[in-house]
Amino acid sequence: MPRFLKDFLNRNGTGPGLAMLGLVLFWTVGLIILPQLSMLDFSFRPNLPPPELGGPKDLYTLENYKYLVYGPEGGSQAYNTVDLMVFFRTLVAAVCVTVFNLILCYPIAYYLGQTRGNHIRVLALLLIIPYWINEILRAFALRIIFGETGVLNTIFMGIGLFDAPFDFIRNDYALYAGLGYAYILLMIFPIYNVIESLDHNQIEAARDLGAPWWRIHWRVVIPYAKPGISSGCTMVFMLSAGALAAPQILGGPSSLWFTQLIYQQFNDSSDWPQGAAYAVVLLVTCVLLVLAVMRLFKVNMGDIGK
Template identity: 60%
Template sequence: MRDLFYDLVRRNGMPVAIYLMLAVTLWVFILIVLPQLTMFDYSFRLNLPPGKVGGPEDVYTVEQYAYLFQGSGGAGNINTLDLGILFKTLFSAVFVTVFDLLICYPVAFVLAKSSTGAKARLLVLALIVPYWINEILRAFAFRILFGSTGVINEFGMGLGLWDNPVDFIRADVALYAGLAYAYILLMIFPLYNAIESLDRNQIEAARDMGASWWQVHAKVVIPYAKPGIASGMTMVFMLTSGALAAPQILGGPSNLWFTQLVYQWFNSGGNWPRGSAYAMILLFVCIALVLLTMRIFKVSIGEIKR
């Protein structure tokens, strides 16, 4: 921290350095640390009426966490419904993350190595402009697109690919497509930044030595771009697993996202301690999965921050 402060002073001067340090500290503490600590404390409380808060009944307990595993039946029971929703949410988030990676890697490579100057800037602008539209409006656009009378069904039936409208909403196709589209830029730009810094001569040298196009990517580009891949996958996975608007709009009638359970406990259920516990469980599980993935692929936090 001291080295960072001295570096800021050297680059920007003392007043700017002090302002930046204070602004970042307040941002991290007030908007990240303090709310998380408050929610963590709430998660170990009982759901008491306001008049009993702070009284003898207001004690710390793990009841809210136990409910996720046992439900209302107590010890010996398994809350298969909520646990199933949690696992489905995590699996779906992994699927969307991998899907985005497969789509974005070729795009990022073309942007970084095959496009230069005005052409590259035009492609970047074409990627950004659609995101000037509000996320809610984009989600409703996908619902219309994948609806029973939407463009895709009309186009498919017009070509004779299927006779009756396909229920893309109930099959979660619309949800996965909407989530993949919602966070696709968060995958493209870390990949683009990583691949762009790769010396083009390394690619040419590998090709001159007889490496196939697949071998060039497998042996040269992908290992070099691992920090960018890890960064993009982390952001897409965390935001997908914590999404609420898209599952609410694009999810089928029998499909629930774990964040919807959190929302229900906070609002319609009126049980803030249980909602806090569910939110903390989702946070801890997601962080654990991200750290495990980083360990498997041998990527450190220091590499990602670059």
């Protein structure tokens, strides 16, 4: 038995330790790895009626992946520009939502982590309470707020900023705000957990040496908070790229999300192999982007798990 496993069982006891390992194994293998392998297998299968599954026509093929790039055979265009544009727009939008959340949440996390007092608990509770409501209900609430007769347009027209209602939904402002709001806690709390352990004397020492506030954050706080920042950015990016409820409810007519294409393939077209191929492409691309950014900013995989 490996030494780390023995140490784990010694710390937690044989029975509880084996139970925890079993649950983690079931979660990792049964609910993550095996479904993804099944999805991968589906993505290489042709779309056949149930009686023909397992027959001579049910062979592995790359047609589902070729469809994403080239579209249907005999199409009017050389490439599947619609689906490809939706794919790249989804990734760019997920990056923008991640950067927006980081800019918004870093000051909040720093204030929570470096300020002492009971009011911090109240502030943290106020951040958590809205998330007791279901994500779909929050999305509909935002649709009401951003609607043509919603709260924002009523206020802006009341103060004379707008002469006519502004369509926040058609211009995707509601969608990006909804995605940013949906995952804001996933950015705040990983950063807060790291910054809370930062010795405040280091910040005071930098101030005593005459460092401006931006240099203190750039040279002291941000390098120390890198594990929390990388963890928060990873979760927000992956969940934003894979979001479905917010794009369905808050998206305008021209803001099709790639997950909506996957949903249409699975449910509207009943083409599970094509939907599986789209899902695999999205998953692999997002993972590769995260790994590339981690390498660029010299972040280890262990930092995300801290």
